[in-house]
Amino acid sequence: MTQVGEGHGTAADEAGPVMTFGVPTVGEILAERYQLEEHVNNDSAGRQVWRGIDVILRRPVAVVLRHPGGDSATEMLQAAVDASRVIHPNLVGVYDAIDEAQRAYVVREWVDGEALRELVTQEGPLDPARATAIAHSIADALAAVHATGMVHGNVHPGTTLIGDDGRVVLADARADNSDSTESDVRSVGGILYYALTGHWPQTEIGRTSSLPDAMRDGNGTIANPRQIRAGVPAYLDDLTMDLLDKRVAAPEADALAAELARLDSAEEEYEDVGPLRFTQGTSAEPVRSTRKIVIGIGALAVIAVLGLIFGIRAISNSSSDKPTGTTQAGTNQQTGQNGTGDPANPGTGTPNEAPKKLALTADMVRIVDPPDGGRTDEGEAKYTVDDDNDTAWRTSGFNEAKFYNKPGMGLLINLGSPHSISDVRVEASSPGVAMTLCTGTTDPGNSSQGDDQIVKTYKQLSTGDADDSDDAVATPQQCGKGEVKKTTGTNTVIPVGESQKYQYLMVFITELPRDNDGKYRVEISKVEVWGN
Numbered sequence: 001m002t003q004v005g006e007g008h009g010t011a012a013d014e015a016g017p018v019m020t021f022g023v024p025t026v027g028e029i030l031a032e033r034y035q036l037e038e039h040v041n042n043d044s045a046g047r048q049v050w051r052g053i054d055v056i057l058r059r060p061v062a063v064v065l066r067h068p069g070g071d072s073a074t075e076m077l078q079a080a081v082d083a084s085r086v087i088h089p090n091l092v093g094v095y096d097a098i099d100e101a102q103r104a105y106v107v108r109e110w111v112d113g114e115a116l117r118e119l120v121t122q123e124g125p126l127d128p129a130r131a132t133a134i135a136h137s138i139a140d141a142l143a144a145v146h147a148t149g150m151v152h153g154n155v156h157p158g159t160t161l162i163g164d165d166g167r168v169v170l171a172d173a174r175a176d177n178s179d180s181t182e183s184d185v186r187s188v189g190g191i192l193y194y195a196l197t198g199h200w201p202q203t204e205i206g207r208t209s210s211l212p213d214a215m216r217d218g219n220g221t222i223a224n225p226r227q228i229r230a231g232v233p234a235y236l237d238d239l240t241m242d243l244l245d246k247r248v249a250a251p252e253a254d255a256l257a258a259e260l261a262r263l264d265s266a267e268e269e270y271e272d273v274g275p276l277r278f279t280q281g282t283s284a285e286p287v288r289s290t291r292k293i294v295i296g297i298g299a300l301a302v303i304a305v306l307g308l309i310f311g312i313r314a315i316s317n318s319s320s321d322k323p324t325g326t327t328q329a330g331t332n333q334q335t336g337q338n339g340t341g342d343p344a345n346p347g348t349g350t351p352n353e354a355p356k357k358l359a360l361t362a363d364m365v366r367i368v369d370p371p372d373g374g375r376t377d378e379g380e381a382k383y384t385v386d387d388d389n390d391t392a393w394r395t396s397g398f399n400e401a402k403f404y405n406k407p408g409m410g411l412l413i414n415l416g417s418p419h420s421i422s423d424v425r426v427e428a429s430s431p432g433v434a435m436t437l438c439t440g441t442t443d444p445g446n447s448s449q450g451d452d453q454i455v456k457t458y459k460q461l462s463t464g465d466a467d468d469s470d471d472a473v474a475t476p477q478q479c480g481k482g483e484v485k486k487t488t489g490t491n492t493v494i495p496v497g498e499s500q501k502y503q504y505l506m507v508f509i510t511e512l513p514r515d516n517d518g519k520y521r522v523e524i525s526k527v528e529v530w531g532n
Helices: 011-015 070-084 118-122 130-147 182-195 235-244 252-263 290-320 377-384 448-458
Strands: 034-042 049-053 061-064 092-097 104-109 113-115 160-163 168-172 365-368 409-428 434-440 459-462 491-495 501-511 521-531
Touching: 049 501, 061 070, 070 092, 070 104, 104 409, 113 118, 118 182, 130 160, 130 182, 130 235, 130 252, 168 182, 182 235, 182 252, 182 409, 182 491, 235 252, 365 377, 365 448, 377 521, 409 434, 434 491, 501 521
Parallel strands: none
Antiparallel strands: 034 049, 049 061, 061 104, 092 104, 113 160, 160 168, 365 409, 409 491, 409 501, 409 521, 434 459, 434 501
């Protein structure tokens, strides 16, 4: 049990290391009351943390000492006095604060257990339900602190203690002028992110730490928890990212505690929880996610532009060509229902139709794995088309980014009949995946020979990560042999850029990103084909 080994530093901590002389000894009794039993560790401010005994009340205590006392210890002692005024089951109790000039010390409750930092380091990221319960306890504690007009200022995996009895407590309040109730609340988002991923979002929290930073793409944008690991519910992912996003208004601590209580009580049935219900003041309106609003506005703008483009095309076509057999309702009787071509053959639509997502089912996709074929993850192909972001095709872990005995791995898609394809959209667990889109004329079968044949005969349609048709391949090359770009984000659009129709498509991966365990792997949770 470290009893707080690391937290946020304060301005007073920047003076340098402390406890360089007058080191206490085992058995020494401070203030004629607190007997030192064991030196546990030094905290992030250089103070010594001891396990001791209150010889009067006969209860275990934690004693935090620093040298010297006096003016340099004022902030530590004042923070302890302030903390002692707040009594809450999720706050470590503070019993005493003493300044002896040469040294100063704070006596507080001893908690049998370990810090969240240790728990995640030893056991790995926590399951969503446990992460939610811990964040709920911390938000409850902050609500009590903020109700007194104070700020905690040190919400961190090293100050979040998990008792052996399951109790979660927040320790070591020490705010400075840069801290606020908002920064406390943002730090709860950090606690959630760390519990779910094992990474601490240092930039978003605004404090450096020895903990590993959040995973980011090439532009420094933080990765969502569900992009790092499977099984994180979308609702919890949204809540975590909104708390870390300064463009989104932070809720008050009590509103956050109420929201986490609602989610915590739902256990793992997150789909039944409903939308975020933060309330500010007396308003019942939820705090809107600026990030989601911006995305929504962008999507509407794209739709408007597409509508304008196709409207112009329609006007141009109607002015240059004679209408064929139109009724008063404007339906083209020769092209089928609503002008979309033969309804019995969805691949025969007109060239000017807006692309739509083609329906894919589990029997239309399979994993291609030369030279082996038929891997143990073969049954996971269906997870890429089940419209469930909590399921994914997870590749095996490899020792090399570019595999070690194969050109790559792919997801083969058989559309059943030829279709005009505009693009293929792939959602992966992390950026840095080198992937390309290939096509062929047949599927020779799920076998090592068949997979080998596919890779050798299929031709490359696109270089990979792109937002327009500039990356379409002018001279088709063997699948994976031409230029293949690495993705810069987790949601990738691979354009086709050609007018001909395709029945067989393959998303082919030639290089994998590195995972948390040092292996190279990726999870593909969604693949969509857009066209007519």
